[in-house]
Amino acid sequence: MSDSKKISTEGGQSLGQSPFDALSGLNLPKGSIPAASLKKEIKQELLQKNRGRVDIIRETGGRGGKTVTVIKGFTGIGLPEKEQLCKKIRGACGCGGTVKDGQIEIQGDQREVISRILTEAGFRPVFAGG
Numbered sequence: 290m291s292d293s294k295k296i297s298t299e300g301g302q303s304l305g306q307s308p309f310d311a312l313s314g315l316n317l318p319k320g321s322i323p324a325a326s327l328k329k330e331i332k333q334e335l336l337q338k339n340r341g342r343v344d345i346i347r348e349t350g351g352r353g354g355k356t357v358t359v360i361k362g363f364t365g366i367g368l369p370e371k372e373q374l375c376k377k378i379r380g381a382c383g384c385g386g387t388v389k390d391g392q393i394e395i396q397g398d399q400r401e402v403i404s405r406i407l408t409e410a411g412f413r414p415v416f417a418g419g
């Protein structure tokens with residue numbers, strides 16, 4: 290092999306230099322956001338995402354001893370969105386479930402996982418019943 294095909298392994302500059310030193314000469318504005326306006330933005334996001342209270346209930350009665358987690362109390366949400374939410378919950382829990390009589394039924398005791406998913410969707414989940 291000839292020397293012209295070899296790639297140089299010389300490092301050039303030392304690693305002791307900061308990659309941000311080049312930015313200091315660009316006269317960029319300071320990136321600090323006042324804490325009051327940041328809190329206000331977070332509060333507005335939370336208010337926009339609040340879609341109401343949803344009850345999460347664990348039931349075993351009338352199901353042959355099998356445990357089912359029931360989510361009810363949805364307001365302002367249609368059947369297609371409930372089915373989409375049910376599909377997301379089933380995928381996260383790795384179990385079966387359905388939408389029946391305006392409420393979502395998930396097999397097994399999956400209250401913690403369901404609570405996390407509903408919170409991400411903007412609902413306020415509440416554990417109801419025993």
